[in-house]
Amino acid sequence: MSEFYVLHVNGAAREVRDAAAGESLLFVLRERLGLMGSKGACEQGECGSCSVLLDDQLVCGCLVLAAGAVGQRIVTIEGVAPLGAPSDVQQAFVDAGAVQCGFCTPGLIMATHSLLERSPAPSEMEIREELSGNVCRCTGYGRIIDAVQRVAVARRGAQ
Amino acid sequence: MSVIVATSLAEAFAALSAHPEATLVAGGTDVMVEVNAGHRHVADVVMVNRVGELCTWRHDGAMLHLGAGVTWSQIEAAPIAEWVPVLAQAARTVGSPQIRHVGTIGGNLGTCSPAGDGLPGLAALDAVVHLASPAGERSLPFAEFMVGPKRTARVAGELIIGVTVPVLRGWQGYSKVGVRNAMVIATASVALVTDLDGRTVRLALGSVGPTILRCTEAEAFAAANVDFANGAASAAVVSEFAALARAAARPIDDHRSTAEYRRHAVGVLAGRLLRRAFPNE
Structure with missing residues (x-):
C-alpha cells in the first residue's frame, strides 16, 4: 500500500505520508517535501520546468507517479549544489545572462547538467535538441545556449 | 489505493491477479497527463517499468525483438537505430528527451493513439505484438492489435510484453x-x-x-x-x-x-x- 512510502531525494530518505492516489513526483516534492525549486506549469510534460533526475535520467517530475519512484535516486535542483555555492552550470547561466524571469531556470539547469554528463562537447544543434523539452518564454534561448557552451569550454580547459 | 512496483513478470501477473482493474503504468507519460488534468482517476496501479524481462531487446539475425519496456531513448540510439531506422526516426520525434527517457514502445502500443509516433513504423514493418497472461502468450499482427482509436485487442489481465520486427535491407x-x-x-x-x-x-x-x-x-x-x-x-x-x-x-x-x-x-x-x-x- 502506498499511503506511506519513502523516496530517496538528494541523498536523503524522505517519508511521504497520507498521499492521495496519482500524485506526481513534482507535487510530492513541492507540496509534501517542501522542495519548491522544481516548478510546475503545464503539468503535461511540455515545458520541462519540473525536470529532475531519476536514476540519473532527466525526466519531467510532473509525469512521474511519485509512489512508483520508490527505490530510485531522485536529484532535484536543490541537490545540484549547496546554497551559496552554485554549480558551474548555475554560475554560467548567471554570467551569460541566461536567466530572466527565472521560472524555467531550475529545469534548464538540470537538463544542462544531464546533457554535459552524457556529451561533454555538444554542438549547437545537439544543445538545441537536448534542451528542446525546456521552454523559456523570456530569453529566446541564445544566452542559454551560450551558457551551456561556456560550461563545456571551461570543463575542457580544466582537464 | 495501491501502487505496486513489479520487478519481474511473475510479480506483475500476481499484482494483476490481485487487482484486475489496476492501471498498468510504464513511463507514465500518457497516464500522468490525464491524471494531472483530472481526466483520469487511478486507484490501483501496477508499475511495469522495472520488470526486468520487459526491459531487454534481442537481435537474432533477421528479426529484432523489443521488450515492451524498451524506451524511446534506447530506440533512437545505436544499435537499435541501425536495425530499424524508421522506429529510430520516430523515436527522435517523441516528446522531448525527458519523455523519451521513460516513455516506452509498450506504452505507445498500450495507449494506441492514431497519433502515436511509433505506430506507423510498426505497421509498415508488419510488427507482431506479443501479449501474455498467466494463462499463456499470444501474438498478433499489429493490424489486428490496434482495433480503433486508443482501442486494442488486449484483454483484462494481459500484459503487452514486446514486439517483433524484421531487420530489413533498404531505406x-x-x-x-x-x-x-x-x-x-x-x-x-x-x-x-x-x-x-x-x-x-x-x-x-x-x-x-x-x-x-x-x-x-x-x-x-x-x-x-x-x-x-x-x-x-x-x-x-x-x-x-x-x-x-x-x-x-x-x-x-x-x-x-x-x-x-x-x-x-x-x-x-x-x-x-x-x-x-x-x-x-
Whole structure:
C-alpha cells in the first residue's frame, strides 16, 4: 500500500505520508517535501520546468507517479549544489545572462547538467535538441545556449 | 489505493491477479497527463517499468525483438537505430528527451493513439505484438492489435510484453507534421519502409484515420514502378504515389487540424519519403 512510502531525494530518505492516489513526483516534492525549486506549469510534460533526475535520467517530475519512484535516486535542483555555492552550470547561466524571469531556470539547469554528463562537447544543434523539452518564454534561448557552451569550454580547459 | 512496483513478470501477473482493474503504468507519460488534468482517476496501479524481462531487446539475425519496456531513448540510439531506422526516426520525434527517457514502445502500443509516433513504423514493418497472461502468450499482427482509436485487442489481465520486427535491407523513414519541430503531437504522419530483398515498399499513415492505415494500393503501385536496382523513381511515379497516399487517408476535422489539411499533408510526406528512398529520377 502506498499511503506511506519513502523516496530517496538528494541523498536523503524522505517519508511521504497520507498521499492521495496519482500524485506526481513534482507535487510530492513541492507540496509534501517542501522542495519548491522544481516548478510546475503545464503539468503535461511540455515545458520541462519540473525536470529532475531519476536514476540519473532527466525526466519531467510532473509525469512521474511519485509512489512508483520508490527505490530510485531522485536529484532535484536543490541537490545540484549547496546554497551559496552554485554549480558551474548555475554560475554560467548567471554570467551569460541566461536567466530572466527565472521560472524555467531550475529545469534548464538540470537538463544542462544531464546533457554535459552524457556529451561533454555538444554542438549547437545537439544543445538545441537536448534542451528542446525546456521552454523559456523570456530569453529566446541564445544566452542559454551560450551558457551551456561556456560550461563545456571551461570543463575542457580544466582537464 | 495501491501502487505496486513489479520487478519481474511473475510479480506483475500476481499484482494483476490481485487487482484486475489496476492501471498498468510504464513511463507514465500518457497516464500522468490525464491524471494531472483530472481526466483520469487511478486507484490501483501496477508499475511495469522495472520488470526486468520487459526491459531487454534481442537481435537474432533477421528479426529484432523489443521488450515492451524498451524506451524511446534506447530506440533512437545505436544499435537499435541501425536495425530499424524508421522506429529510430520516430523515436527522435517523441516528446522531448525527458519523455523519451521513460516513455516506452509498450506504452505507445498500450495507449494506441492514431497519433502515436511509433505506430506507423510498426505497421509498415508488419510488427507482431506479443501479449501474455498467466494463462499463456499470444501474438498478433499489429493490424489486428490496434482495433480503433486508443482501442486494442488486449484483454483484462494481459500484459503487452514486446514486439517483433524484421531487420530489413533498404531505406526507411518517418516524417510528421505538427505546429512546431519539437514537443509536438503529429497532425499527420507517414512511415515508409523499403525491402530491397522482397522488392516491396510499405507505407503507413498516422493521425489520418481511426487506426494506422496501410496504403496497399500505393505500395503495389510503387513496387511495380520504382527501380530497386538503381534507387530510382520518376517524378510521375512519386506524384502518383503521393496521390494514392492521399486517397487512402480517412482524416477527420478536430482541434489539431482539418481533414483537408491532413489529407494534403500525408500526400506531401509520402511523396517526400519515396523520393528519399529512391533519390534518382
